[in-house]
Amino acid sequence: MAELHLRIVTPDRTIVDRKVAEVSFHGVDGGYGVLPNHAPMMTAISDAGVVRIKEMDGSASELFASDGFAQMQHNVLTLVCQAGEFAEDIDMERVKAKEAAAREKLAGLDRLSAEFIKAEASLKKALAREMLVRRRSGTGGLS
Amino acid sequence: MANLKELRGRIKSVASIAQITGAMEMVASMKLRKVQAKAQNFHPYTAEIRHMIERLAGHVSGDADLPLFRQREVKTVGFFVITSDRGLCGSYNSNLLALLDKQIKAAQGEGKQLKFWVYGRKGYAWLTRRGFAVERFFVEPPLDKADFAAAKLVGDELVNSFDEGEVDQVRMIYTEFASVARFVPTDEQFLPITSIAVGEESDNKYELDFLLEPDAETVFNRLMPRYLETVAFDAMLQSLASEHASRRMAMKGATDAAGRMSKDLKKVYNRARQETITKELLDIVGGANAVG
Numbered sequence: 001m002a003e004l005h006l007r008i009v010t011p012d013r014t015i016v017d018r019k020v021a022e023v024s025f026h027g028v029d030g031g032y033g034v035l036p037n038h039a040p041m042m043t044a045i046s047d048a049g050v051v052r053i054k055e056m057d058g059s060a061s062e063l064f065a066s067d068g069f070a071q072m073q074h075n076v077l078t079l080v081c082q083a084g085e086f087a088e089d090i091d092m093e094r095v096k097a098k099e100a101a102a103r104e105k106l107a108g109l110d111r112l113s114a115e116f117i118k119a120e121a122s123l124k125k126a127l128a129r130e131m132l133v134r135r136r137s138g139t140g141g142l143s
Numbered sequence: 144m145a146n147l148k149e150l151r152g153r154i155k156s157v158a159s160i161a162q163i164t165g166a167m168e169m170v171a172s173m174k175l176r177k178v179q180a181k182a183q184n185f186h187p188y189t190a191e192i193r194h195m196i197e198r199l200a201g202h203v204s205g206d207a208d209l210p211l212f213r214q215r216e217v218k219t220v221g222f223f224v225i226t227s228d229r230g231l232c233g234s235y236n237s238n239l240l241a242l243l244d245k246q247i248k249a250a251q252g253e254g255k256q257l258k259f260w261v262y263g264r265k266g267y268a269w270l271t272r273r274g275f276a277v278e279r280f281f282v283e284p285p286l287d288k289a290d291f292a293a294a295k296l297v298g299d300e301l302v303n304s305f306d307e308g309e310v311d312q313v314r315m316i317y318t319e320f321a322s323v324a325r326f327v328p329t330d331e332q333f334l335p336i337t338s339i340a341v342g343e344e345s346d347n348k349y350e351l352d353f354l355l356e357p358d359a360e361t362v363f364n365r366l367m368p369r370y371l372e373t374v375a376f377d378a379m380l381q382s383l384a385s386e387h388a389s390r391r392m393a394m395k396g397a398t399d400a401a402g403r404m405s406k407d408l409k410k411v412y413n414r415a416r417q418e419t420i421t422k423e424l425l426d427i428v429g430g431a432n433a434v435g
């Protein structure tokens with residue numbers, strides 16, 4: 001059986017470089033699920049998405065990945081992201097602080113300004129991180 | 144003996160200078176290693192982005208709307224200048240600023256307006272001394288601690304001012320790290336992008352048959368700012384590596400020179416000391432003879 005190789009690359013380092021069973025992530029236009037032998041493709045990942053990895057041994061892990069691109073070629077799926085963090089590495093206090101800062105900023109801004117969009121993206125990222133951590137520790141969040 | 148005392152003082156001061164420059168040399172080479180490690184970790188990211196661009200380029204039609212590729216009449220040139228914060232690094236800054244001087248004069252000769260974005264205190268001081276207004280002087284984080292987020296900030300700012308028509312062209316003045324002993328001041332065009340061929344001009348090395356969502360133009364336009372960030376970060380890392388390597392070389396030269404100087408001084412000192420002893424002996428012998 002063909003195997004799927006997953007690589008997640010960020011500017012600081014390569015986070016993941018191993019064989020996995022299945023990967024799902026959010027693209028700009030919807031969710032993607034990638035199994036071995038997926039057709040070659042290229043797409044953009046959403047600003048604040050969650051990548052779910054099903055390992056070879058059946059266990060699952062999740063990480064936060066933002067602002068990147070995915071490409072599939074010869075059974076290698078490469079995610080090129082600005083940031084990527086496993087749920088267990090996320091610093092909740094920092095996330096909370098970011099969330100608060102973003103909310104505060106949003107309140108005083110014009111909805112169409114560039115700053116508004118920036119602050120909104122920052123809030124989205126904070127919320128996605130938060131949800132990931134919550135889900136992991138079993139205190140709410142969606143499925 | 145005033146002369147002997149003076150020599151002793153000089154020997155001491157030369158030795159302590161050698162100690163300081165030796166320490167600086169060691170610090171610089173450690174920092175250089177750190178920067179090189181950073182560059183190594185960063186490399187896969189750049190390689191992936193480049194790879195995707197090459198794969199995509201053939202899909203983007205020649206008449207697609209690519210704002211960052213748009214050439215227009217150049218009335219204002221923006222310079223992104225990378226220098227060091229501190230001195231004592233050989234000719235690193237002066238070489239770069241000589242190049243900048245040349246480019247400024249060339250641009251002024253053609254009647255263009257100039258704008259500056261600067262990293263490094265040396266460059267900022269140089270520009271303000273000549274009466275140029277600096278659009279933005281990046282201080283936080285310092286280049287030494289700069290991570291990709293810093294490059295993102297720079298990239299965003301440059302792309303924005305290009306987008307809004309404040310500048311028609313952006314050039315990067317930085318130092319290329321050719322080897323640990325060779326640093327080349329470089330002037331590179333940052334915007335509009337000319338280093339990538341799109342449409343039919345691109346050589347299609349890759350199979351064109353793959354799923355592309357939402358569509359080539361959208362993905363490409365999203366990819367470009369990311370690409371520019373990697374270019375900016377690469378320039379920053381190369382400059383930083385050059386700075387440290389240059390400082391290491393300068394400090395090694397200084398340490399060696401101090402070593403030679405201290406050796407010479409010691410020779411002179413010993414000779415002078417011997418001379419005094421001989422003179423004293425002669426005095427004593429002469430005195431004894433006179434008495435006897």
